[in-house]
Amino acid sequence: MTSLAKQQCEPCSGNARPMTRSECESQLNELSQWQIVDHDGIMKLSRSYTFSDFVGALAFTNRVGELAEQAGHHPAITTEYGKTTVTWWSHAIDGLHQNDFILAARTDEVAE
Numbered sequence: 085m086t087s088l089a090k091q092q093c094e095p096c097s098g099n100a101r102p103m104t105r106s107e108c109e110s111q112l113n114e115l116s117q118w119q120i121v122d123h124d125g126i127m128k129l130s131r132s133y134t135f136s137d138f139v140g141a142l143a144f145t146n147r148v149g150e151l152a153e154q155a156g157h158h159p160a161i162t163t164e165y166g167k168t169t170v171t172w173w174s175h176a177i178d179g180l181h182q183n184d185f186i187l188a189a190r191t192d193e194v195a196e
């Protein structure tokens with residue numbers, strides 16, 4: 085388990101400050117396949133995973149769904165034939181929080 089995946093999510097209130105781009109980039113060491121994307125001015129963390137068919141992509145989607153429910157923090161997930169794209173951000177603050185990086189690391193673990 086990576087050190088990021090072991091961290092505990094903390095409650096993220098609307099008062100929390102979204103992380104800056106340089107703070108986000110320094111978290112990517114353990115998340116080499118993840119990209120910071122900008123959707124209408126909101127920074128998000130996104131990665132696609134490939135599978136051999138739709139069933140594999142859907143099974144992974146459901147594992148990420150369980151992880152999200154356990155954490156009380158929820159990504160956008162797009163499931164396609166042979167591909168699942170997971171995008172994390174914190175709606176409450178319209179940006180990225182440490183919780184998103186922790187959940188991205190745990191997403192990598194359920195993909196293994």
Ligand SMILES: C[C@H](O)[C@H](O)[C@H]1CNC2=NC(N)=NC(=O)C2=N1
Nearest residue numbers: 156157158159173174175176177
């Ligand atoms: C009340 C509940 O904890 C919140 O509304 C949660 C649910 N899941 C969430 N998921 C994400 N990604 N961001 C949030 O701000 C968020 N808020």
